[in-house]
Amino acid sequence: MGKNSGKIARFNPNSYRRNSTSNKAVYTHELEVPQIDRPLRHVHCNSVTLEHVKVDYIVLQALKRSLKYSFRQMDFLYCMLNVNNQAEFAYLLREWNVQELSFAHCNWPENSEFYSISDKLFEFNPQLQHVSISFDKVTNIKISDTTLKKWASCTSWPRSFILHNVKSEITHEGVAAVISSYVAQARAKRDKVFGSTILWNFGVVNTSLDWLTRELTSLEPHIRYLKQIPHGIHLKIQVCPTVPALHVRLVFAYRSLRVLKKNISLPTVLATL
Secondary structure, three states, X not given: OOOOOOEEEEEEOOEEEEEEEEOOEEEEEEEEHHHOHHHHOOOOOOEEEEEOOEEOHHHHHHHHHHOOOOOOEEEEEOOEEOOOOHHHHHHHHHHOOOOEEEEEOOEOOOOOOXXXXXXXXXXXOOOOOEEEEEEEEEEEEEEEHHHXXXXXXXXXXXXXXXXXXXXXXXXXXXXXXXXXXXXXXXXXXXXXXXXXXXXXXXXXXXXXXXXXXXXXXHHHXXXXXXXXXXXXXXXXXOOOOOOOOEXXXXXXXXXXXXXXXXXXXXXXXXXXX
């Protein structure tokens, strides 16, 4: 297998399959969990995918022994997350220097005390640049203002942070703090282009339009438009043309007292409060 190519994926409870590409040929290898250590310890790859895996202590230890090198992307597809140590899971992602992380259609045991997707995950992994978390139906996760305020204080945040069918513990305070951080950093780098457009979709947040607009009053000059989406809003914030725009989408857990018109400006919203 060539360097920086190949994926690791699990397709049944006891084995892993690795797809690798070399000279345009694709090779598939399937291994029992206890056997993945030696074949993988010298592998250099760009992405690792776990599919239909019960991610527990045994699996994490096997991966820890096997994956000795850093890789950019890690995806969890249809996995059961059943680990009783938040810090260990989060630390492994940092050890591998994962920068792109996604969870799609995953779940965890009922009454589990451990949620793999929590503030702890982001506390240990400031290097994350792209995060996507998606469920088939609205699911509660333990991400709160703590994460957003940490990003704000460090002026370091993911370029994309996408929560689909996710209800978190995020409120208007966390959203306003991280948006304010973006504006402050954009002002400081007014003459420099830093990266590409930023997209944050915070899913369902514990706030309403009324509370959020009060928090965003001071940022009014930089809000280019405020557009209504089903049960929520889409904001575009841009300090100047040389700085990439920030797009923020969120759904409100609490209904607003008002119904927005399309592309309404923030001053118009504030005037009705």
